[in-house]
Amino acid sequence: MQRLKNRAQRFLQRPGTTVDLAPLQKVLPEIEALEDELKELDDAALTERAAEATQVAEICALGREAARRALDERPYDVQLLGVLAMLGGSVAEMATGEGKTLTAAIAAYGHVRSNNGPVHVLTVNDYLARRDAEWMEPVYKLLGLSVGWVTESSTPEERRAAYASDVTYASVSEAGFDYLRDQLVTDVDARVQGALATAIVDEADSILIDEARVPMVLAGAVAGEHDPVHVAAGVVKGLRSGRHYEIADDGRSVAFTSTGLAVVERKLGGIDLYDDEHVEQLSAVNVALHAHALLHRDVDYIVRNGAVELVDEMRGRVAQRRRWPDGLQAAVEAKEGLDATAEGEVLGTITVQAYIALYPTVCGMTATAVLVGEQLREYFKLEVAVIPPNTPCIRVDEPDRIYATRQEKEDALVAEIALSHEKGRPVLVGTLDVKESESLAKALDAAGIPANVLNAKNDDEEAAIIAEAGKFGAVTVSTQMAGRGVDIRLGGSDQSDRERVAELGGLYVLGGGRHHSRRVDDQLRGRAGRQGDPGASAFFVSLEDDLIQRNAPDAIPASPRMNFDGLVTDEQVDYAVEHAQRVSEGVQHEIHRNTWRYSVVIEQQRKALSERRERVLTSDVTAEMLKTRSSEKAEELVELDEELLPRVSRSIALYHIDRLWAEHLAELSEVREGVHLRALGRLDPLDEFHRAAVPAFNALIPAIEERTIETFEENEFDKDWAPDDKTLVRPSATWTYLVHDNPFGSELDRLVAAVGRRLSAGGNN
Template identity: 75%
Template sequence: MGVTFRLKNTFRRFLERPGTTVDLRPFEKLLPEIEARGEELADLSDEELTELAGQAKELVEICALGREAGWRALGERAYDVQVLGVLALLGKTVAEMATGEGKTLAAAIAAYGHVVRGFGPVHVITVNDYLARRDAGWMEPVYKLLGLTVGYVTGLSTPAERREAYKQDVTYVSVSEAGFDYLRDQLATDIDDRIQAELGTAIVDEADSILIDEARVPMVLAGTIANEQDPVHTAAALVRALRPKRDYEITDDGRSAAFTSEGLARLEKVLGDIDLYDTEHIAQLSALNVALHAEALLERDVDYIVRNQTVELVDEMRGRVAHRRRWPDGLHAAVEAKEGLNATAEGEVLGTITVQAYVMLYPNLAGMTATAVHVGDELREYYSLEVAVIPSNTPCVREDEEDHIYATNAERDEALIEVIREHHEAGRPVLIGTLDVSASQILHKGLTDAGVPCVVLNAKNDDEEAAIIAEAGTYGAVTVSTQMAGRGVDIRLGGSDQSDRERVAELGGLYVIGSGRHNSRRVDDQLRGRAGRQGDPGGSIFFVSLEDDLVRHHAADSLPAWPKMKFGGLVDDERVTAAVEHAQRVAEGVNHEIHRNTWRYSVVIEQQRKALAERRERLLTTEVAAEMLKARCPEKADEIEDDSLLELGRAIALFHLDRLWAEHLAELAEVREGVHLRALGRVDPLDEFHRSAVPAFNRLIPEIEERTVATFEEMDLDEGWAPERAELIRPSATWTYLVNDNPFGSELDRLISMVGRTMKSRG
């Protein structure tokens, strides 16, 4: 591929996409040197190559060795554009590489480069366990030739397996498992019990998804506490008897709901003529509001599925089950109550960290994805990361058609099924992306009734995803999927064995259809990008309805009253097309603001967590606890051997630090939950949150010392020391989960909106 074409391609993609991107010209100048060095390496034995790999430090040498190792180990020689991707990752940027352009090999070479340059160990952060396991096994021969070791961690890994995996030069691990392991290490009472090695470099796969879409998701380590009666089930039964519009109202954007004055009066009467706004009944009011949101705003087979008598959340961006994820503040229990299930305990929060805060712990950070430029400003704002747009190896010849917009869902679905049927009968493979599980099931029924066989991939069968996606390019195949972002498997024309490649290519290649626009253009681009990989022929189109949530919530005011129409409900009006595009930009802007607003509240908690983590590290690795006891209780401290005092002091101090941090997190949760009420007094909620959070933390350190000294003084050392006798009992069991990003926007915004409307209706 010539340099002229590369520059033209880069320039074209730069013009097509917003935002500032990294200048690739310095990297492109290295390509001839890398090529020349690669020719010299071809004559080396494997042993000689491995020996050289351990000595490399310069970019040219690293890229040439990595390319040669990939060729020998996998039969895959990295293209020039993949090498540009490697250089971008070594330059600590986010590389935007189109689907099918070889990000996995590029990441492996870059990981090797970071290790030999002294920035290891390297964690390749993935979106799920499947990709962590697959990519580690796939790239292991490459790493072996380069003299490196590789491991992986999944949710099924034992502590010993995790510890061993993190000892390797490169570790593949999902972002949630890495975060959970970090949280567990923050409760370790012995250095040898730690799981993770020191954090060096993170290469984040699907960087836009992890760094932006999941950034504000808290990862939680919880401990067993006594089960208390859940008030949400009672509230759910009361709310279920209410009628929409009369007893409660849902906002136009579908993000919040509130009781009307009539609805509140009805509830207060049923509860014994109480005043729900009286201080003693505030817990009941909170439970009723949570139950209302579960009943009115969360939809089965859209936001969650019910499987094996449990509620499983559906990841909006990926259309798959979000394992070990919960909604916060009793909302999850409310959904369980809505579905007639027993409530599962949330437990006492022992430690928490957001995805964004965890990733920022790595001294060196880079990422890769097919869709980064649209979130370039956010990557720059939150992570100081720039985006490098890597050109495709061969020109993309995919034909992207204009959206087909219909007046109603029924008309859209009828036209959609007819188009699928026509392409299927011609033998052209079709991939349809739906917005949720419910839509995929409705489409499946419609296609079945029309005599079109299809395979469905959604949150209910995502374990089969690799096999389903691999065959989506087979002659005559029809595949329905809830989103394609993060699926991680290429669709090859003619099926996985490409036996019918030419026949499918002659028909136009894979035809991708989106049955509705997503709230994010990036998700639509991920779906579209499944066709036309590596210069393959392909096509894409989106079928949109004016009844879609995106249009109703964000474009209702900008739609013309009488749009121009064609036969069958097809809209032929540029004003409508512009309104749909505008709606998507508005939705992206809303999500950006939610991210920013949520992060503002997380900043102070993260600062406090870091400060406490540093203190905990000193307690765990130095003699500071024993020295404190000697200073505060010299006579009693002299009764014990120094080694015993060190062990005893450390155990007591760590227990109280962890205990008080858990109490502090619970206090902050209460502050956060109640701060919206103070906002009604026209004060800044963030200032109010800080006024409570900062002094509470300042009291924490002295309290740790006071409790440590008090426990030590009360102990009877004549009978020997044991944690049980000192009542230093830690939770008997711990578990991890993710708090799902609130589906209605920021919790604070939602509650302010809800209370504001409720107070207005009562007045």
């Protein structure tokens, strides 16, 4: 019976169970019963009442009344269901345009009143953090709450003030960076963030699943850093695919041919690259080859203002402050003839997943959560509450149109756009990458169709472009729509042509290909049919698309049935496209799970060391140790000045904790990269990683104590001693960045992916 139930759930694309809304719906009459009473209160009385509310129904009723007065918007019952779901610690799935921003604001108020504050509303970017905070501020003010926001440009003082508010809006990366910086302060008063209590996660599937394994990094300058990759980039430049190197079918790995290896070794002076003394050069050459052969400008990255900027695959926009790991960033910079940007020594790091887990209370909202319901439960113990739309969706989702080649797909797309444009029906086209968006824009221009283009190169203009995408006659070409944060209203932002556009069928959304996740496709579809508007969607797919070539090339029949224009009409091909997408999702899930297994031990160690550091920072525990281990010198300092020993001991111990943790992280990084080789000897790589990581950490605490005593005994201290003395040299500069997923994965990740594809293919035979 259970097996039948699971099969039915998979068929309905609703993995696992979702939250039962019946108990939440029973609260709605209680909320409505309070409405007339609250309307009679003046603003001051409403604020006073809001400061005393403790019951859920009253909290929701006050939130509804505050929104009505402050924004002239009365939240729908379904929005209040979303509030109730988030107050219950769930992820609310609410369709695009259903008012998630206001729903989150009322939920934030509810968590503060439930003593779950302060509340951090975590967004996908700085733009949304500031916009939503300023937009909702009048609501919070009426409810008697303070609100602040943090962006990359915020000063430490501005950050401290923002986090002191009842509700703080910040991108998840900025909040994570502030946490990392706070972990390295040498003075309690230098902290900015304060205690973590409740996180409301916007675009929850994107942040909690897609970005979960992304490490946030605090780095410091290292003296004498050198860059062998630039030399290697010059060596591989000009090498040709098929002759000098061969690319794997999945496009994720590349290897030199014997001819290519001979050319490279000759260019490097006739050396043997596989000799032990040339290990560093071999590594640099391989990284340079990956950058040369597998990473493509305007697909994986763009070059803007003299810098390489990574493109976020899930959102089609620049991934702010992200770097590829393991020298790959420097290799791409070298490939493009740019100076290498410093990577620095890692002083502290935490994954998005581990950072979110630090909040005792987590909830969230998104338009597409059900498809990752099992993962949300597995990693965060979060359930999904599917909130129905206020007005039923009447959007027409047409079947995919599959073409043999990319060119035939683009030609068909242009023809379809031309048909709608001729009538004045607005069209939104979602493309797979920057290069494709620009190619389509050129084709439209050649056909005499003006189009607005939104991609990673002009994402600062996104709000204005998206807001007018529903205007009569508008054609908008955009990379992925997930997290765009702006509603598309029929007739444009002023809705002047609303009725005319509605009569034409509303917004027509066209996908330029299936993405690697059904959720991204659904985010794009969801831009049409907003709040009961008419609309339609269709996806144009090519058998040459990377998704199919990488994940299901063997599922395509040798001679599929097709029309003269290249349109494929073969059920087996329809299946292959769906199969390719599911394989891709499965592979990403397995890589996520595999990566997290390694991160768990590092996170446990980070927490343990963080607790020790906190004791050192906030007590005299180190001074007491020195009185025991180096009593004579400790007594001298006490006689000189009672405050000198605690100050000196604290500074020395904090320095060595931070220094040894940085060294430990570097060691674990090397172990992690090399551990896959042990799999060749039939050893479990995870066991081998633990076998190296655990003893290394166990040796850390004694080493910190020994170095602290050594530094204390070897140096002289007087009343004027300061911690920036030359004996405790901290990095001259620090900076933050996110480590973008290596697009090829580690060797182990690639092994996991390959096995995942084989198992998936076998399970569908």
